[in-house]
Amino acid sequence: MGKSERSPDRVADRFQTLQYQLRRCFRQRGPVKFDDFDVLVIPSLTLDQQQLEKIPGVHQYEERFLFSLTRLRNPKMRLIYVTSQPLHPSVIDYYLHLMPGIPFSHARDRLLLFSTYDSSKKSLTEKILERPRLVERIRQVLRPSQTYMVCFNSTPLERELSVRLQIPLLASDPNLADWGTKSGSRQIFGESDIPHPDGSPLVRTETDLAGEVAALWNRQPQLRRVVVKLNEGFSGEGNAILDLEPLRDVPCGQRVAAIRDRFSRLSFQAGGETWESFGSRIPDLGAIVEAFVEGEIKRSPSVQCQIHPSGEVEVLSTHDQILGGPDGQIFEGCRFPADEAYRLPLQTLGERVGQNLAAKGALERFGLDFVAVRRGDGEWDLQAIEINLRRGGTTHPFMTLQLLTNGQYDRATGLFYSQQQQPKYYIASDNLQKDCYRGLLPNDLMDIVADHHLHFDSCRETGTVFHLMGCLSQYGKLGLTCIGNSPREAQDIYDRVVAVLDEETRAIEPDEEQGEEMRSGDNVAAFPASKMSV
Known part of the structure; x- marks a missing residue:
């Protein structure tokens, strides 16, 4: 039986074809960097929503990509920008006026804005995919052979949107996302001979995490603190500090249990974080532990x-x-x-x-x-x-x-x-x-x-x-x-x-x-x- 049109394998295959076309086009053009290509901007933070909620006004971060509007100084290109909520007109005017020598009306005519009119906590990409008519309206304004898509981070959702719109995504395949996690980073550092703190492999239980803390402490008895990191945390929001000093006199054979008991006293970097919430995500996201790098300067x-x-x-x-x-x-x-x-x-x-x-x-x-x-x-x-x-x-x-x-x-x-x-x-x-x-x-x-x-x-x-x-x-x-x-x-x-x-x-x-x-x-x-x- 063949693959269905919307099956994950079918989407992945079509995505690879689009990415291959992008690479081939770049090689053919040599030093030309898509000057006559249109850009579809999807400024979606497709990340762990529990962690995103700790950042005030995080869904307004879709505005951070508005610097892209200055690309319109190139008179050959168009820019298509999609947001959860409509952008304030004065904000658009502000960015377009940053380009001296380009008539405002000329740049504005080459800027196409779309919105999902959805202020929910879902990622922007998910909101777009839930609206097939919006996807079709966006697709109709694209030039398939002269448009590529950019995003904040690449996940299966962005991959699916790329395939639905039939344009390549200028980003890594989501299948490579593990190399951007905490554990994946450590593996790359080891392979590339990059100096990095001593630490652990990925674990998914509190007991295993406590065991890795104890093992790290045994390797480095002078350690004063360690960092516990959710594998897919970002901007430090998924990090917590464990102070080892109160456990200094605990016999080595009892340290794993004592360390696990102290997880409730972790110093969390995200405001309002608790061990109950932090620990509940370890089975799903995984976690690592690293030596805390001390230093006066x-x-x-x-x-x-x-x-x-x-x-x-x-x-x-x-x-x-x-x-x-x-x-x-x-x-x-x-x-x-x-x-x-x-x-x-x-x-x-x-x-x-x-x-x-x-x-x-x-x-x-x-x-x-x-x-x-x-x-x-x-x-x-x-x-x-x-x-x-x-x-x-x-x-x-x-x-x-x-x-x-x-x-x-x-x-x-x-x-x-x-x-x-x-x-x-x-x-x-x-x-x-x-x-x-x-x-x-x-x-x-x-x-x-x-x-x-x-x-x-x-x-x-x-x-x-x-x-x-x-x-x-x-x-x-x-x-x-x-x-x-x-x-x-x-x-x-x-x-x-x-x-x-x-x-x-x-x-x-x-x-x-x-x-x-x-x-x-x-x-x-x-x-x-x-x-x-x-």
């Missing part, structure tokens, strides 16, 4: 790479990540580029991992996160933590810089240069969140930006590009990328934006007493100059 750099359809691995950027949470494991933002002391070694390690992934058939962007600890001799020790086989929090700010300046990343220095050969730097965050910003509408933000000249200056190619504007009114949350000609200028631009927003939102408070109440939330996820020192 410690940073969290990352490197981003791209695997082209041709198989070539390209280093795109390096960043120093800004982390928060109880033990500094929650991603809050980033600074570009990473410190010059280790940005070139990061590139080398990233390329090595990319070559391994490319040999396995991976495609498109991936990120590689590290912990860097400064040794007594002043050198930095780099330990790889995880592979993100998807776009991440560093993707949209770098592509924003790239598309706005039309500049180039220089592999020799690890710097980004504009067309005028001016090096560029930025600070970016998805988490500028304050209580006093609640109630601001996108139009209000545009008024403030115009009044105080906070916009991106296309002549100097410096200034601020905002995103996540849909989070402002309900959550008081905003994303921004502050671009400068030096690290100090990028910091100054960021500080001025925060100062102006603070002043503008406090100026309209009805009385001083209420203002003081609002000020009590001012330290949420802000980047003070001391934290962002350069």
